[in-house]
Amino acid sequence: MTQVRQAPVPASKTMGEPTARGRFGEYGGRYAPESLVEACREVDEAFREAWADPGFRGELAELLALHAGRPTPLTPARRLSEELGVRLYLKREDLTHTGSHKINNVLGQALLATRMGRRRLIAETGAGQHGVATATAAALLGLEATVFMGERDIERQELNVFRMRMLGAEVVPVTTGSRTLKDATSQAMRHWVGATGDSHYCVGSVVGPDPYPWMVREFQRVIGEEARAQCAAALAAGVPEYVVACVGGGSNAAGTFAGFADTTARFVGVEADGGAGAARGSLGVLHGCRSLFLQDGDGQIVEAHSIAAGLDYPGVGPEHAHLRDLGRARYDTVSDGEAVGAAVRLARTEGIVPALESAHALAWVIRAAGDGGLPAGATVLMTLSGRGDKDISTLKELL
Known part of the structure; x- marks a missing residue:
């Protein structure tokens, strides 16, 4: 049975700022070369100053509204809800400009980069959505963009690679x-070492050295805050009983959870069963932070696998590891086959083709509704983090 009835933790213990050392509990920190430690300090100082500036916040809100298309709607999945016996609501990040939640964070970091006097954005990408969002923001604000992307992901996300290049970004294949x-x-991090003077590293998820896990979560908080207000209007109780989102590094989940941190809503993060960090990882250090990662007996990182390129990461953001330890969030895994089946089911019941990343979260809801992990009639908010256009070729081959 998919058991999810964990006890809520008081809001004062979750989703606040990290400690002065950049920690969420025992996770986080700033494990980086000396040159990047100083660069991270500059980002931290600039972000704190900008986030406290109503002018910066107002400019970002205007960009999110006029360029990204916020607010995104809360859509009741009526036919699928009837089939599952729960009340499922979808937070529609797939309807943003560029097609996923990534644009929220990138517009924030791009504005921050211009405030810091940086002329170029450096980014990494898996599914390509963060790369597309970075290229989009760079074009909008007159910045250069260099995006690092694994050679395997370039092959399976050819459409997004073309979009990045059309927007003027340099896409660098990674063959290692x-x-x-x-x-x-x-x-991308190695490249940033030699380019800190004129470039900003635009991290795409709640991973990396401090302040990135916190900063990215704050830029993605708009998802949870909008959903909180929309649920207050749509639900008799005002708050859903369960909040569910897919987790690779975990930015869409962190942003959604943040909006409900002070409520009794139960949090569920859903990872790929071949790329799980919080679900079955062990303590380690990767990409500048201490968190939970897939490792062998010698502490070496084990390669992850997922049909969804955005979940093909062997760990999880430090705040998710902390939420797991607190019992505030539960993390579970879903197989490739379950995700594909969920994508097809949503398409045929609601007329929505989700990204395969988002389909993992939906697959968990379908499973939990079937095995009793979700009580009959439970209200479930699920963040639909992206649309499935990028995955059509993969789905076509499989189906």
């Missing part, structure tokens, strides 16, 4: 290791 997201992130 698994040739996926982990190695693209490693290469």
Whole structure:
């Protein structure tokens, strides 16, 4: 049975700022070369100053509204809800400009980069959505963009690669290791070491050295805050009983959870069963932070696998590891086959083709509704983090 009835933790213990050392509990920190430690300090100082500036916040809100298309709607999945015996609501990040939640964070970091006097954005990408969002923001604000992408992901996300290049970004193939997201992130960080003077590293998820896990979560908080207000209007109780989102590094989940941190809503993060960090990882350090990662007996990172390129990461953001330890969030895994089946089911019941990343979260809801993990009639908010256009070729081959 998919058991999810964990006890809520008081809001004061969750989703606040990290400690002065950049920690969420025992996770987080700033494990980086000396040159990047100083660069991270500059980002931290600039972000704190900008986030306290109503002018910066107002400019970002205007961009999110006029360029990204916020607010995104809360859509009741009526036919699927009837089949499952629960009340499922979808937070529609697939309807943003560029097609996923990534644009929320990238517009924030791009504005921050211009405030810091940086002329170029460096980014990593797996599914390509963060890369497309970075290229989009760079074009909008007159910045250069260099995106590192694993060679394997370039092959399976050809459409997004073309979109990035059409927007003027340089796409750099990464041929080392698994040739996926982990190695693209490693290469992007190495590149940043020699380019800190004129470039900003635009991390795409709640991973990396402090302040990135916190900063990215705050830029993605707009998802949870909008959903909180929309649920207050749509639900008799005002708050859903369960909040569910897919987790690779975990930015869409962190942003959604943040909006409900002070409520009794139960949080569920859903990972790929071949790329799980919080679900079955062990303590380690990767890409500048201490968190939970897939490792062998010698502490070496084990390669992840997922049909969804955005979940093909062998760990999880430090705040998710902390939420797991607190019991505030539960993390579970879903197989490739379950995700594909969920994508087809949503398409045929609601007329929505989800990204395969988002389909993992939906697959968990379908499973939990069937095995009793979700009580009959439970209200479930699920963040639909992206649309499935990028995955059509993969789905076509499989189906």
